[in-house]
Amino acid sequence: NAGVMQNPRHLVRRRGQEARLRCSPMKGHSHVYWYRQLPEEGLKFMVYLQKENIIDESGMPKERFSAEFPKEGPSILRIQQVVRGDSAAYFCASSRSDGSNEQYFGPGTRLTVT
Amino acid sequence: DAKTTQPPSMDCAEGRAANLPCNHSTISGNEYVYWYRQIHSQGPQYIIHGLKNNETNEMASLIITEDRKSSTLILPHATLRDTAVYYCIVRVGSGGYNKLIFGAGTRLAVHP
Numbered sequence: 001n002a003g004v005m006q007n008p009r010h011l012v013r014r015r016g017q018e019a020r021l022r023c024s025p026m027k028g029h030s031h032v033y034w035y036r037q038l039p040e041e042g043l044k045f046m047v048y049l050q051k052e053n054i055i056d057e058s059g060m061p062k063e064r065f066s067a068e069f070p071k072e073g074p075s076i077l078r079i080q081q082v083v084r085g086d087s088a089a090y091f092c093a094s095s096r097s098d099g100s101n102e103q104y105f106g107p108g109t110r111l112t113v114t
Numbered sequence: 115d116a117k118t119t120q121p122p123s124m125d126c127a128e129g130r131a132a133n134l135p136c137n138h139s140t141i142s143g144n145e146y147v148y149w150y151r152q153i154h155s156q157g158p159q160y161i162i163h164g165l166k167n168n169e170t171n172e173m174a175s176l177i178i179t180e181d182r183k184s185s186t187l188i189l190p191h192a193t194l195r196d197t198a199v200y201y202c203i204v205r206v207g208s209g210g211y212n213k214l215i216f217g218a219g220t221r222l223a224v225h226p
Contacts, residue, residue, distance in 0.1 A: 105157030
């Protein structure tokens with residue numbers, strides 16, 4: 001059973017460009033979570049999605065950031081007009097919907113904004 | 115979710131047991147104790163969780179005090195590969211909403 005997959009693993013963008021981060025949950029998982037880890041800091045929750053629904057986006061910056069988890073395909077975290085402060089590791093996690101609560105994390109995408 | 119308190123760092127000799135404490139004095143009756151670890155900027159790894167009974171799996175043991183105000187994660191025979199930041203997280207665990215709130219964790223260094 002493949003784990004949570006994220007791509008790309010490393011992404012370099014210039015200021016003002018768009019960044020798209022993809023996350024494929026584990027097989028059988030329908031809940032996806034995105035977390036951000038700034039350099040030398042802890043992980044911070046960003047958004048929680050189920051298929052086609054955003055359940056909680058309380059950790060998402062108000063502007064430039066959006067997330068989706070379509071019926072088919074991976075979850076996408078989209079950052080428009082990136083700035084240097086967006087440079088961080090972005091981790092995706094997934095969990096089952098049967099009441100068990102372990103979240104399994106992907107390897108992360110390291111975004112560098114130049 | 116309840117706040118947890120962990121020591122910022124600990125050392126352990128390879129082959130010895132590593133005992134990582136966590137205080138969660140404001141835990142509620144329906145909140146579980148979860149442990150995750152992050153090895154050198156990899157994705158966090160789930161270790162174990164429990165409600166009030168002690169738990170053991172292939173990775174570790176979790177000892178929760180009777181009043182549930184504190185717990186200890188035990189790595190019975192620490193190896194160099196167990197060097198990581200360990201996070202103790204307390205949250206409602208009976209399905210549904212599932213956000214994890216990470217604190218600063220304990221940085222465990224296992225040395226030869």
